[in-house]
Amino acid sequence: MNRKPPNDVLDGPETPLPELLRLVAAQRGQMTPGQRAVGGRTLLARLARERPREPRHGVPVFSAVSVALAALILLLGGYFLVTRHGVPVALSYAIEGGHVERSGLIEAEPASEPLLRFSDGSEVHFAIGAKASLRHVDGRGARVALASGNAHVDVAHRPGAEWLFDAGPFQITVTGTAFTFGWTADDEQLDVRMERGSVRVSGPLTDGELALRSGQHLIVRVRRRETIIRELELDGSPEPAPAAGVAASQPAPSASIAPEAPAATESGLARPRRAAAGNGEWGARLARGDFEGIVQQAERRGVESCLAESSLADLAALADAARYGRHDDLARRALFAERRRFPVSGPSRDAAFLLGRLEETGSGPAAAIGWYDRYAMESPNGTYASESLGRKMILVQELRGDDEARGIAREYLSRFPAGTYATRARALAGP
Amino acid sequence: MGRPGAPSDAAQSDDTAPSDPVYDDAALVRACIAGEEWAAAAVWRRYAPMVYGLLDRALGSASESEDLTQEVFWRVFAAFGRLRDPQALRSFIYSAAIRILRWHLRSKRVRRILLLSDSDEMPDGTSAGQDNEGHELLERFYRLLDSLGANDRTAFVLRHLEGLSLAEMTVATGASLATVKRRVYRASEQVTKLAKADPDLALYVLRAGGADES
Numbered sequence: 055m056n057r058k059p060p061n062d063v064l065d066g067p068e069t070p071l072p073e074l075l076r077l078v079a080a081q082r083g084q085m086t087p088g089q090r091a092v093g094g095r096t097l098l099a100r101l102a103r104e105r106p107r108e109p110r111h112g113v114p115v116f117s118a119v120s121v122a123l124a125a126l127i128l129l130l131g132g133y134f135l136v137t138r139h140g141v142p143v144a145l146s147y148a149i150e151g152g153h154v155e156r157s158g159l160i161e162a163e164p165a166s167e168p169l170l171r172f173s174d175g176s177e178v179h180f181a182i183g184a185k186a187s188l189r190h191v192d193g194r195g196a197r198v199a200l201a202s203g204n205a206h207v208d209v210a211h212r213p214g215a216e217w218l219f220d221a222g223p224f225q226i227t228v229t230g231t232a233f234t235f236g237w238t239a240d241d242e243q244l245d246v247r248m249e250r251g252s253v254r255v256s257g258p259l260t261d262g263e264l265a266l267r268s269g270q271h272l273i274v275r276v277r278r279r280e281t282i283i284r285e286l287e288l289d290g291s292p293e294p295a296p297a298a299g300v301a302a303s304q305p306a307p308s309a310s311i312a313p314e315a316p317a318a319t320e321s322g323l324a325r326p327r328r329a330a331a332g333n334g335e336w337g338a339r340l341a342r343g344d345f346e347g348i349v350q351q352a353e354r355r356g357v358e359s360c361l362a363e364s365s366l367a368d369l370a371a372l373a374d375a376a377r378y379g380r381h382d383d384l385a386r387r388a389l390f391a392e393r394r395r396f397p398v399s400g401p402s403r404d405a406a407f408l409l410g411r412l413e414e415t416g417s418g419p420a421a422a423i424g425w426y427d428r429y430a431m432e433s434p435n436g437t438y439a440s441e442s443l444g445r446k447m448i449l450v451q452e453l454r455g456d457d458e459a460r461g462i463a464r465e466y467l468s469r470f471p472a473g474t475y476a477t478r479a480r481a482l483a484g485p
Numbered sequence: 486m487g488r489p490g491a492p493s494d495a496a497q498s499d500d501t502a503p504s505d506p507v508y509d510d511a512a513l514v515r516a517c518i519a520g521e522e523w524a525a526a527a528v529w530r531r532y533a534p535m536v537y538g539l540l541d542r543a544l545g546s547a548s549e550s551e552d553l554t555q556e557v558f559w560r561v562f563a564a565f566g567r568l569r570d571p572q573a574l575r576s577f578i579y580s581a582a583i584r585i586l587r588w589h590l591r592s593k594r595v596r597r598i599l600l601l602s603d604s605d606e607m608p609d610g611t612s613a614g615q616d617n618e619g620h621e622l623l624e625r626f627y628r629l630l631d632s633l634g635a636n637d638r639t640a641f642v643l644r645h646l647e648g649l650s651l652a653e654m655t656v657a658t659g660a661s662l663a664t665v666k667r668r669v670y671r672a673s674e675q676v677t678k679l680a681k682a683d684p685d686l687a688l689y690v691l692r693a694g695g696a697d698e699s
Contacts, residue, residue: 071680074626074689075645081623082545083538083646093537093551094529097558101525106563156624158548189548199548 095223099257144192146173152180158187172196175210176217181236189220195228204236204245211251221246224257224274231268242276265344280437283378336364336371348375349384357384361391370401373408386412403429407438410445419449440466444475447482456482511571518565529558532575536582543586543642545627553589557582580657583639590635625686629679633672636660640668641676 085093152161152168162168162180170178170188176195180186184203190196195209195217202222209217209228217228221237224244231251237244246255248270254263259274259281266272266283273282336348352360352372360372373388389405389412396402410425426446429438436442443466451459463482466475508516508527516524536557540550561581568577630638639658643649649657654665680686 071677071686074622074680074686078542078545078623078626079646081620083542085534085537085541089537089547089551090530090533093533093554094526097529097555098522098526100555100559101522101562106559157546187548189552 092223095258096225099223103256103263145176145196147171147188147191147196154188158189160186160188170198172210174212174215177208179206179208181205200235200237202237202239204234206232206234208232209251222257223276224255227254227256227263233266244272244274244276246272248272336368336375340371340374345375345378348372349379349381352384357387361387362395364391366392366396366399366401369395373405377408377412382412382416386416403433403436404438406432407436407442410442414445414449419453423449423453440470440475443469444479447475447479451482460484509572510574514565514568514571514574517562525562528561528574528578532578533558535575536578539579539582539642539647540586542646543639544589545623545630549589553585554582557585560585576656580659583643583657586642587635587639590638593631594635622686622689625683626680629676629683629686632679633675637668637672637675640665641672644669645673 148171149160150169150171151166152163154160154170160168160170160180162182162184165182167182168180168184170180172191178198181204184205185201186203186205187199187201188196189199195215197218197220198205199220200222205219207217207219207228209215209231211231215228219226219228219235221235221244222239222242224237226233226235226246228251231253232249233251233253234247234249235245244255244257246253246266248266248268250268252265252267254265255272255274256263257274258276259279264272264281264283269285271282271284273284274280275282336351339348348371361369364372369388369392373385373392376382376385376388386409389409392399392405393402406425406429410422410429413419413421413425423446426442426449429436429442430446433439443462447459447462447466450462459482463479466479467483470476508524513524513528513531517528533554537550537554540553540557541547544550544553557578561578564577564581568574630641633641640654643654643657644651651662651665651669654660654669655662658665660668
């Protein structure tokens with residue numbers, strides 16, 4: 055086995071199977087610009103949310119002893135045990151409407167919507183035109199990468215399940231849930247719509263892991279540095295519902311959007327994570343989706359003292375948590391506190407818009423329009439400018455009729471021709 | 486065959502990332518330790534193609550190589566504190582990539598021993614007819630490499646696909662010259678023998694004139 059190699063041969067030009075090795079060298083090992091870009095973003099996102107630490111024992115070493123031990127386990131019937139009590143055998147799967155190449159690439163049949171079914175009952179249903187690959191399958195779950203397009207996921211809930219979905223530079227970690235997600239590579243837009251269960255999303259602009267629960271809709275527009283979470287039930291009203299699970303393509307960033315804005319939104323009730331710029335304890339809890347925990351902590355500490363003493367970041371997080379949890383009165387008080395205590399800050403100006411959203415279902419449309427006008431005056435090119443004007447247009451139409459709203463619609467179209475309210479504005483503005 | 490991964494400790498003129506500012510490796514390491522994100526990005530841009538190239542040629546799987554490239558850089562960033570010579574960043578990363586590669590190969594073998602599945606064997610029955618000849622040959626070649634032990638396979642890849650000299654291999658792997666020679670010899674012999682036993686590979690080898698006719 056360990057015959058001594060001839061010294062005069064080994065350092066010379068000899069190469070076994072040179073043609074085959076040339077083929078390998080020609081076919082493999084070239085990192086594409088896309089791989090480099092996505093990999094870099096993934097790594098930086100991970101570095102941003104956790105500090106790299108060396109494993110306690112370095113790279114795991116499977117010594118001869120450990121291999122022998124593993125073999126012994128097998129001989130003793132360990133295989134039977136591990137399949138029943140902990141390390142399950144890999145899931146099997148089948149695909150309809152396509153096939154999975156050896157590389158993992160999912161090749162759809164023409165005009166088909168491939169359906170990937172796993173032996174635990176989980177399913178991934180790809181929309182027509184989706185580009186995806188199956189990157190890994192083991193006993194706990196699988197990893198599916200969506201390069202572009204949309205997919206609907208239904209993961210069976212099982213103890214210890216681990217599923218990971220890549221959407222461009224984002225990762226969606228799942229235990230048991232149903233959701234639709236999409237990645238539009240050209241626009242660098244992620245879209246996640248939660249049906250049940252919960253997921254964690256990480257990637258650019260998510261400031262660590264972002265927890266989503268059922269009924270929520272996340273949109274991340276990387277180029278516009280926008281992170282939006284809204285309630286799915288409210289999706290229909292302010293803007294036309296996207297047909298295939300992903301919002302319509304967005305235009306290039308408008309000049310009116312401050313590029314340095316840490317996160318911005320055009321959406322309504324659930325707003326972007328303003329606290330992403332911030333940093334208090336509640337900002338982190340907000341990112342985990344612990345809305346009720348924030349509210350309860352504020353109540354334990356005393357709401358009045360929180361409103362009077364909390365940092366701007368914590369106030370913003372409290373206001374967000376209260377809005378997400380439908381504690382409208384507390385949300386309103388937190389937003390007023392922002393405006394009173396930090397009158398010249400960006401969040402304070404944003405609070406005017408958010409108060410308008412609250413008043414739409416609170417004091418009524420007239421009060422909401424007042425706040426939208428206030429926001430337009432204070433932040434004419436602010437990150438909510440499009441949303442604010444769009445909401446005002448709708449309210450004015452409801453309150454005062456089409457004629458009154460027509461002028462606002464035309465203003466909207468001139469400023470935001472590809473905005474989320476553009477369809478409605480066009481219908482209102484007429485030819 | 487070129488030497489895409491041959492380590493060299495000199496600060497690099499960065500041909501992979503021409504847009505990077507001209508920072509030498511030592512400056513990048515210091516900036517990384519200070520938590521500068523741009524430096525981490527620059528290290529990635531400069532060396533990710535080298536690491537990916539090694540892993541992809543060794544494993545024949547883009548997805549595995551992408552994942553492991555991430556792992557390599559994660560470990561490298563974690564270990565910057567003990568990099569005594571920041572100018573040796575390239576070698577440091579290359580050695581880390583080899584360690585991770587060997588660990589990965591070992592764990593794959595253990596999984597096979599335990600009859601648990603492995604991701605690169607999972608994709609379902611793609612019919613062979615859909616692959617061109619080159620693709621199929623590569624599949625057979627990597628299946629053949631799967632029969633090698635982690636150390637032998639790594640040695641084979643470093644010697645014959647990465648083009649490292651035996652002396653460079655001793656530095657990169659930390660093994661003695663005798664050990665490196667033994668591994669390369671054993672792996673080369675086994676690969677040649679198995680390739681000849683595979684009808685398609687043998688045909689290719691014969692057609693290409695690379696077979697030992699004796």
